[in-house]
Amino acid sequence: MLAFILRRAALVIPTFIGVTLLAFALIHLIPGDPVENLSGERGMDPARRERLLHEFGLDRPLPVQYGGYIGEVLRGDLGTSLTTHERVLDEFLTLFPATIELAFFAMFFAVGLGLPAGILAALKRNTVADYAVMGVSLTGYSMPIFWWALLLILFFSVQLGWTPVSGRISVEYDVPAATGFMLIDTLKAGDWRALRSAASHLILPSIALGTIPLAVIARMTRSAMLEVLREDYVRTARAKGLPRWRVILVHALRNALIPVITVIGLQVGLLLSGAILTETIFSWPGVGNWLVHGVQSRDYPVVQGGILLIATIVISVNLIVDLLYGVVNPRIRHG
Amino acid sequence: MSHDSPARRLAPLALAALFALPLGALAKGTLVYCSEGSPEGFQPQFFTTGTTFDAASVPMYNRLVEFEIGTTNIVPALAESWTISPDSKTYTFKLRKGVKFHSNANFKPTRDFNADDVLFSWNRMADDNHPFHKLTAGQTFSYYEDMGMKNIVDKVVKVDDYTVRFELKRPEAPFLADMAMDFASILSQEYFETMLKKGTPNAADVYPIGTGPFEFVAYQKDATIRYKAFDKYWGGRPKIDNLVYSITRDATARYAKLKTGECQVMAFPKPADLAEMQKDPQIEVQQKEGLNIGYIAFNVEKKPFDDKRVRQALNMAIDKAAILKAVYQGNGQVAKNPIPPILWSYNNAIKDYPYDPAKAKELLSQAGHPGGFELELWYLPVTRPYNPDGKRMAEMIQADWEKIGVKTKLITYEWAEYRKRSKGGEHSVIMFGWSGDNGDPDNFFVPLLGCEAVKGGGNAARWCNKPFEDLIIKAAQTPKQADRAKLYEQAQVIFKEEAPWITLAHSIRFDPVRKEVKGYKMDATAHHYFNKADLAPLP
Numbered sequence A: 001m002l003a004f005i006l007r008r009a010a011l012v013i014p015t016f017i018g019v020t021l022l023a024f025a026l027i028h029l030i031p032g033d034p035v036e037n038l039s040g041e042r043g044m045d046p047a048r049r050e051r052l053l054h055e056f057g058l059d060r061p062l063p064v065q066y067g068g069y070i071g072e073v074l075r076g077d078l079g080t081s082l083t084t085h086e087r088v089l090d091e092f093l094t095l096f097p098a099t100i101e102l103a104f105f106a107m108f109f110a111v112g113l114g115l116p117a118g119i120l121a122a123l124k125r126n127t128v129a130d131y132a133v134m135g136v137s138l139t140g141y142s143m144p145i146f147w148w149a150l151l152l153i154l155f156f157s158v159q160l161g162w163t164p165v166s167g168r169i170s171v172e173y174d175v176p177a178a179t180g181f182m183l184i185d186t187l188k189a190g191d192w193r194a195l196r197s198a199a200s201h202l203i204l205p206s207i208a209l210g211t212i213p214l215a216v217i218a219r220m221t222r223s224a225m226l227e228v229l230r231e232d233y234v235r236t237a238r239a240k241g242l243p244r245w246r247v248i249l250v251h252a253l254r255n256a257l258i259p260v261i262t263v264i265g266l267q268v269g270l271l272l273s274g275a276i277l278t279e280t281i282f283s284w285p286g287v288g289n290w291l292v293h294g295v296q297s298r299d300y301p302v303v304q305g306g307i308l309l310i311a312t313i314v315i316s317v318n319l320i321v322d323l324l325y326g327v328v329n330p331r332i333r334h335g
Numbered sequence B: 001m002s003h004d005s006p007a008r009r010l011a012p013l014a015l016a017a018l019f020a021l022p023l024g025a026l027a028k029g030t031l032v033y034c035s036e037g038s039p040e041g042f043q044p045q046f047f048t049t050g051t052t053f054d055a056a057s058v059p060m061y062n063r064l065v066e067f068e069i070g071t072t073n074i075v076p077a078l079a080e081s082w083t084i085s086p087d088s089k090t091y092t093f094k095l096r097k098g099v100k101f102h103s104n105a106n107f108k109p110t111r112d113f114n115a116d117d118v119l120f121s122w123n124r125m126a127d128d129n130h131p132f133h134k135l136t137a138g139q140t141f142s143y144y145e146d147m148g149m150k151n152i153v154d155k156v157v158k159v160d161d162y163t164v165r166f167e168l169k170r171p172e173a174p175f176l177a178d179m180a181m182d183f184a185s186i187l188s189q190e191y192f193e194t195m196l197k198k199g200t201p202n203a204a205d206v207y208p209i210g211t212g213p214f215e216f217v218a219y220q221k222d223a224t225i226r227y228k229a230f231d232k233y234w235g236g237r238p239k240i241d242n243l244v245y246s247i248t249r250d251a252t253a254r255y256a257k258l259k260t261g262e263c264q265v266m267a268f269p270k271p272a273d274l275a276e277m278q279k280d281p282q283i284e285v286q287q288k289e290g291l292n293i294g295y296i297a298f299n300v301e302k303k304p305f306d307d308k309r310v311r312q313a314l315n316m317a318i319d320k321a322a323i324l325k326a327v328y329q330g331n332g333q334v335a336k337n338p339i340p341p342i343l344w345s346y347n348n349a350i351k352d353y354p355y356d357p358a359k360a361k362e363l364l365s366q367a368g369h370p371g372g373f374e375l376e377l378w379y380l381p382v383t384r385p386y387n388p389d390g391k392r393m394a395e396m397i398q399a400d401w402e403k404i405g406v407k408t409k410l411i412t413y414e415w416a417e418y419r420k421r422s423k424g425g426e427h428s429v430i431m432f433g434w435s436g437d438n439g440d441p442d443n444f445f446v447p448l449l450g451c452e453a454v455k456g457g458g459n460a461a462r463w464c465n466k467p468f469e470d471l472i473i474k475a476a477q478t479p480k481q482a483d484r485a486k487l488y489e490q491a492q493v494i495f496k497e498e499a500p501w502i503t504l505a506h507s508i509r510f511d512p513v514r515k516e517v518k519g520y521k522m523d524a525t526a527h528h529y530f531n532k533a534d535l536a537p538l539p
Helices: A002-029 A046-055 A062-074 A088-123 A128-142 A145-159 A182-189 A192-229 A232-239 A244-281 A287-296 A300-328 A330-334 B006-019 B050-055 B115-126 B142-146 B189-197 B251-260 B271-279 B308-316 B320-327 B357-366 B390-402 B415-423 B442-449 B452-456 B466-477 B481-498
Strands: B030-035 B065-067 B074-076 B079-084 B090-095 B153-160 B163-168 B214-220 B224-229 B242-247 B283-289 B292-298 B332-334 B374-378 B407-411 B429-435 B501-514
Touching (some): A088 A128, A088 A182, A088 A192, A088 A244, A128 A192, A145 A244, A232 A244, B074 B079, B090 B115, B115 B163, B115 B189, B251 B271, B271 B283, B292 B308, B320 B332, B320 B390, B320 B501, B374 B390, B390 B429, B442 B466, B442 B481, B466 B481
Parallel strands (some): B374 B407
Antiparallel strands (some): B065 B074, B079 B090, B090 B163, B153 B163, B224 B242, B283 B501, B292 B429, B332 B501
């Protein structure tokens, strides 16, 4: 077991180098210049430009800059934002809870609807219900998030007035950020109206962000269920005279869930990247919104640090999942 | 749908009741402004963007003099009066007494604003050895430096507690307007010294203390900025109690929030939404001529643009009215001068080049290009306040020039790259523009058309014309505005005749405001001021 853990953990090192190198190379390769961005049309005196480039260390050759960056990262220093002069790690930690909260509820929405819809489609194969679920999920899967989000806002917020347009909570509530998770913070503050406001602000972004995972989960559940329902042990269970719900939920679903859970795990990375668009439209103060702005202003430390942190989280989740597989399934451990 | 149970029919209603927005529940006197982005910080000396100024210097700070809201007239602020020496080299300000600074959890001011605060605020930027000059790594006094203040101000002298004297290195009439700019906001010396004593000097740059109409309450990054009315504001307490900036980057979402009443004023509407907004009975769309110019500059260092006739011909070949209609959708006015009509010294007697392709062809023949020639036109890669769609504009110009035999290749780069390359003079014909940041004509002529600006790169035409230069330099050194105006008017005559640019348009700016907001007035320099705004009770 230890050898397996070490083997898996060792793979993290090249992944880490790959991610830092890629983030560094990409942001430096796209045209643009953080120093030039500090001044508008007015422009900047060339001497001052040189001085600032030097101050930020941007006048050094790229490999030297990369080496310096890796050195700092290994010492736990992700640098300081070129625009706000705040530490990248601090900015990330301030904003990350908002992203997690949104991702959690998007996933909740996706699983909560996707799983039953997939089961329904499998059980009612080739009926109107099946076609409806599959048709809707295909539409959801191919829907551009940006457009879908705006449509949700225009319909539910502007037309019907059911949900707020954007933000995390109505501006009338100034809830102290204890954990950064708005629902928990409002609960801690004991303010029920604030909690209700925070919950209502979560609805549309969760739907927008959860739509694609919902579609994937529904389709995956359907096909996994169909396969399992053909298995001998399901027929045996039925032949034993077990109630239909028991056959479906206990015998079939439990086995069908294995590939579904794998897919859900993979969607986590997708949720973090999809959050970039969702956060921008819904003014959700999370890391996606922050990264977009970092790219626009060519804030190298923010982009590099942000990508590295997100990648670290995804890699860690994957590592844990892999290790868990190893625990659950000895064939993977020894394979 | 026969099996539609009552519960099912009521579900949407229940959902609506559960999450209905407490629209009327906003604390009375709270005005919410949907802003377009997050400020880089709250220290007006460090940053250069309008977004940051709107969040920092506008609500929370004052300058010695300020622009009257809605105009570029200079009015007293922290200075009650001022005198300018006949040679325009000495500016003496009499300071206002009884001006209070804000307070916060770590700082309670023990004294009123005085000359020490002016000296502190200025010397902190000017003096490299000032103890507060280098507090935060990477921080720079961008505006101070980019305005070339080091070459203008020699020293600031405290005459007495309520009199300060700025001694300049050279006569500089626009200096008064410079002092009304955001970077010249006045900080509290006592605050910085208190925070230094407490061992956290950086905090003074992070948590703002000013003398302005609103006090800082809280900032939730990328979400909201909260201010409250400053009871002891010298200019009279604002009518609203609380001001909240709801940061909403997407213009469509800002508009949706304005419609639902989640905010009462929004920044930067999309031009395409304006027509619908104007029809909405809940919304008043305020508009103001922009303090800006969109133009095309010919690099006169390159052939054939060194020939005035070629530049004039290309001017005449463009149908500006059609461009205005298509690109600005009516939200702009044709420009004939390098400064907008709302700026004093605008020479309205000047006649613009007529749209006359035949005459243009004739001029090209005279210049030795009877069959036309090929050129590269650089067009803006981004939307700017002075130009909503550079590409569309470039395509229309391309078609116009084609008619006189000039083949145009369209080129663009990423925005920062575009500016960098243009400063190096790589272009031959380039689309550009400028938004004035102070209400002085000098703020257009010198950075865009002055000989010094050829070196710095701000003069994209790289046009250095001795008679023109003499006029604008003399105007900068002449104390009286009426005399200066005459000089600038002459300069505009030379400019039009020499045609280093095609002046295209001055855009119009819009601030959509909900009807319950009273007393809100648009500013001339694109800032958003809320100290005069009030909220009428909802009907």
